[in-house]
Amino acid sequence: MSSTVGIGLDVGGTKSQAVLVNMAGEVLAEQRTPSPHDTSEGAGTALAGVLAKQIADLCDENGLDPVTVPIGIGLPGLVRRSGKLAFAPNLQSANGVDLPTLLREAIGATNVHVENDANAAALAEHEWGAGRGIDDFVMVTLGTGIGGGVIANGELVRGGSGFGGEIGHLIVLADGVLCPCGVRGCWERYASGGGLQRMTREAAEAGRLPTLVERKGSIDAVRAEDVTAAGDENLGEAVALLREVGRWLAVGLGSLAVILGTNDFVIGGGLSSASGHILPSAREHLREFTMGYEWRPPFNVQLASLGEHAGALGAALVGMQRSA
Amino acid sequence: MSSTVGIGLDVGGTKSQAVLVNMAGEVLAEQRTPSPHDTSEGAGTALAGVLAKQIADLCDENGLDPVTVPIGIGLPGLVRRSGKLAFAPNLQSANGVDLPTLLREAIGATNVHVENDANAAALAEHEWGAGRGIDDFVMVTLGTGIGGGVIANGELVRGGSGFGGEIGHLIVLADGVLCPCGVRGCWERYASGGGLQRMTREAAEAGRLPTLVERKGSIDAVRAEDVTAAGDENLGEAVALLREVGRWLAVGLGSLAVILGTNDFVIGGGLSSASGHILPSAREHLREFTMGYEWRPPFNVQLASLGEHAGALGAALVGMQRSA
Numbered sequence: 001m002s003s004t005v006g007i008g009l010d011v012g013g014t015k016s017q018a019v020l021v022n023m024a025g026e027v028l029a030e031q032r033t034p035s036p037h038d039t040s041e042g043a044g045t046a047l048a049g050v051l052a053k054q055i056a057d058l059c060d061e062n063g064l065d066p067v068t069v070p071i072g073i074g075l076p077g078l079v080r081r082s083g084k085l086a087f088a089p090n091l092q093s094a095n096g097v098d099l100p101t102l103l104r105e106a107i108g109a110t111n112v113h114v115e116n117d118a119n120a121a122a123l124a125e126h127e128w129g130a131g132r133g134i135d136d137f138v139m140v141t142l143g144t145g146i147g148g149g150v151i152a153n154g155e156l157v158r159g160g161s162g163f164g165g166e167i168g169h170l171i172v173l174a175d176g177v178l179c180p181c182g183v184r185g186c187w188e189r190y191a192s193g194g195g196l197q198r199m200t201r202e203a204a205e206a207g208r209l210p211t212l213v214e215r216k217g218s219i220d221a222v223r224a225e226d227v228t229a230a231g232d233e234n235l236g237e238a239v240a241l242l243r244e245v246g247r248w249l250a251v252g253l254g255s256l257a258v259i260l261g262t263n264d265f266v267i268g269g270g271l272s273s274a275s276g277h278i279l280p281s282a283r284e285h286l287r288e289f290t291m292g293y294e295w296r297p298p299f300n301v302q303l304a305s306l307g308e309h310a311g312a313l314g315a316a317l318v319g320m321q322r323s324a
Numbered sequence: 325m326s327s328t329v330g331i332g333l334d335v336g337g338t339k340s341q342a343v344l345v346n347m348a349g350e351v352l353a354e355q356r357t358p359s360p361h362d363t364s365e366g367a368g369t370a371l372a373g374v375l376a377k378q379i380a381d382l383c384d385e386n387g388l389d390p391v392t393v394p395i396g397i398g399l400p401g402l403v404r405r406s407g408k409l410a411f412a413p414n415l416q417s418a419n420g421v422d423l424p425t426l427l428r429e430a431i432g433a434t435n436v437h438v439e440n441d442a443n444a445a446a447l448a449e450h451e452w453g454a455g456r457g458i459d460d461f462v463m464v465t466l467g468t469g470i471g472g473g474v475i476a477n478g479e480l481v482r483g484g485s486g487f488g489g490e491i492g493h494l495i496v497l498a499d500g501v502l503c504p505c506g507v508r509g510c511w512e513r514y515a516s517g518g519g520l521q522r523m524t525r526e527a528a529e530a531g532r533l534p535t536l537v538e539r540k541g542s543i544d545a546v547r548a549e550d551v552t553a554a555g556d557e558n559l560g561e562a563v564a565l566l567r568e569v570g571r572w573l574a575v576g577l578g579s580l581a582v583i584l585g586t587n588d589f590v591i592g593g594g595l596s597s598a599s600g601h602i603l604p605s606a607r608e609h610l611r612e613f614t615m616g617y618e619w620r621p622p623f624n625v626q627l628a629s630l631g632e633h634a635g636a637l638g639a640a641l642v643g644m645q646r647s648a
Binding site for chain 2: 078086087134135136137150152153155157158159160161162163164165166167169170171172173174179181182183186248251254255256257258259260261262263264288289290291292295296297
């Protein structure tokens with residue numbers, strides 16, 4: 001790394017988080033701005049303008065030169081190896097955007113590197129977080145969907161397309177539930193917040209959540225958040241549903257374990273901390289879904305440690321490493 | 325690489341193939357011996373004796389010193405990073421064997437390195453075969469089961485356990501058909517020779533193979549080989565079944581593509597060449613099973629080029645690379 005600090009931006013569907021980071025992974029300054037969804041000026045123009053201002057402000061306040069400072073940007077979608085965003089379902093205003101070029105034009109920045117947000121988080125956990133010192137692991141981000149990043153032989157796996165780590169779309173049940181991506185049976189339809197929401201509705205309709213239906217007044221009123229909250233009180237019907245999500249989580253973890261030969265998983269995202277029942281259930285079911293379980297080293301399914309800063313930290317790391 | 329030649333051994337359930345290879349991947353000498361299944365002297369003792377003789381003979385005939393020549397051994401099972409064989413379903417006499425130690429004791433060999441046979445084949449295809457120049461691809465070996473090897477960032481993915489590349493056991497249908505490995509719904513129960521055999525029996529019982537049942541005289545007499553042979557004559561009922569296998573092949577390829585970000589696959593093994601219907605069907609169905617298909621580079625599902633020598637060539641490569 002040629003610089004002792006870097007700027008990382010984690011762009012989501014609602015906000016863009018910008019951080020100034022040093023090589024120890026410490027956040028020296030931070031800033032948030034709503035993400036633009038304006039498409040009137042062409043793909044990504046509004047987004048580039050917002051990010052340019054965030055970067056310029058952080059540089060101004062900290063005596064840095066935007067032309068030379070390493071900048072990394074994590075985007076919520078398919079990022080090509082070239083740094084162009086191919087597709088982002090929740091940030092469609094930015095599809096096709098070439099941020100390195102737009103930011104060079106806007107503020108003269110020459111060291112801009114783009115990566116998928118979950119891949120960036122995996123890199124950050126590897127460098128500074130729960131995956132530190134582990135050369136082979138998978139970061140699994142349990143949110144509305146499942147994001148992720150694969151670290152193998154100490155390096156991020158991007159593949160020829162650059163789209164590596166889209167683990168939420170590995171197929172766990174061929175011809176199963178339709179995913180918004182167009183494929184049936186994707187893992188994230190079963191083991192994410194969205195999966196829990198679907199299973200909550202189905203369970204309520206099937207009469208498997210009588211207490212929650214009574215509390216909320218109707219079948220339609222019962223939400224995934226009610227199930228995770230009731231799980232925290234150990235309500236049996238909620239625990240059973242959360243354990244089912246955990247079992248589906250184990251299906252995908254088992255597949256990743258056999259493909260990659262890793263037993264190490266770092267779990268992040270909102271759903272990972274929302275319930276104490278999902279991860280224990282996943283751990284218990286791993287034997288059922290992993291070929292050769294008894295010959296493998298013990299599984300290590302641990303929580304991520306960098307929290308909501310992981311994506312921005314990883315983006316800064318991408319900027320610092322690729323500018324070197 | 326410190327040596328200009330290496331010895332590679334590909335040990336299967338029925339025979340051990342030994343080759344002398346140069347750095348251009350040319351086979352300079354070759355030898356085959358039946359694999360021993362004798363367990364009376366302890367795990368792997370008989371196997372080590374057979375391999376020691378093969379190595380000593382190859383060295384004698386070619387003026388090489390078994391103490392210093394690089395030796396690689398491909399084994400059909402779960403090989404730990406230490407080189408010990410954890411488990412091999414079709415070579416149970418060798419479970420737990422530590423070949424580097426036994427071969428040092430037997431013939432003084434000091435440069436012995438062990439790898440899974442399909443991983444070795446993937447390395448050989450990467451260095452000398454269809455995967456040459458491709459830094460990210462998956463080798464898929466379609467035999468009775470599905471073996472494989474994952475190359476990412478130009479390196480073999482072994483994972484912390486060393487068991488990476490066991491792609492035949494990724495789960496494509498949770499709670500599906502029971503695999504001999506103990507897990508339900510493994511890919512190789514659907515898209516391999518064994519999968520075709522099961523589907524052949526089921527199709528014959530369901531009346532979907534009337535011509536073949538008539539030809540063979542009974543439902544029980546119809547085998548997978550009859551289906552592949554009838555596929556070569558373009559018999560409709562056989563083509564339909566082979567295309568179904570191809571569709572299942574696409575399910576796993578799609579999952580591997582999203583996890584690893586690769587669109588490159590090298591297909592080897594007996595079933596890959598036995599039918600012209602499986603791979604075309606797989607290629608056609610990839611769109612159905614791959615998130616973001618339209619944003620990805622074109623898939624490249626090509627045949628392996630090193631044939632039956634791939635495993636032994638890759639084993640020699642492992643020996644040469646790790647002795648360097």
